Amino acid sequence: MKTFLSVSHIVVSILLVLSILSQQRGAALGITFGGTGATYHTKRGAEKVLFIATIVFAVLFVSLSVLILFV
Numbered sequence: 001m002k003t004f005l006s007v008s009h010i011v012v013s014i015l016l017v018l019s020i021l022s023q024q025r026g027a028a029l030g031i032t033f034g035g036t037g038a039t040y041h042t043k044r045g046a047e048k049v050l051f052i053a054t055i056v057f058a059v060l061f062v063s064l065s066v067l068i069l070f071v
Contacts, residue, residue: 002071009064016057023050 024047043051 002068005064005068005071009061009068012057012060012064016054016061019050019054019057023047023054
């Protein structure tokens with residue numbers, strides 16, 4: 001059981017890192033140097049799916065971490 005949880009934890013952590021790294025970068029640094037940040041941007045399509053997947057992977061990662069702690 002512990003081996004299965006450990007392997008699952010590794011897989012979820014890799015998926016979490018990949019989902020975070022594949023998201024688009026914001027224009028936060030551009031605002032610092034005089035860019036306008038007055039536009040409102042909603043997530044659509046693949047960007048929204050990737051955002052929700054990142055949240056799911058993060059919740060799974062924390063849940064598996066706690067579960068491994070108590071097993």
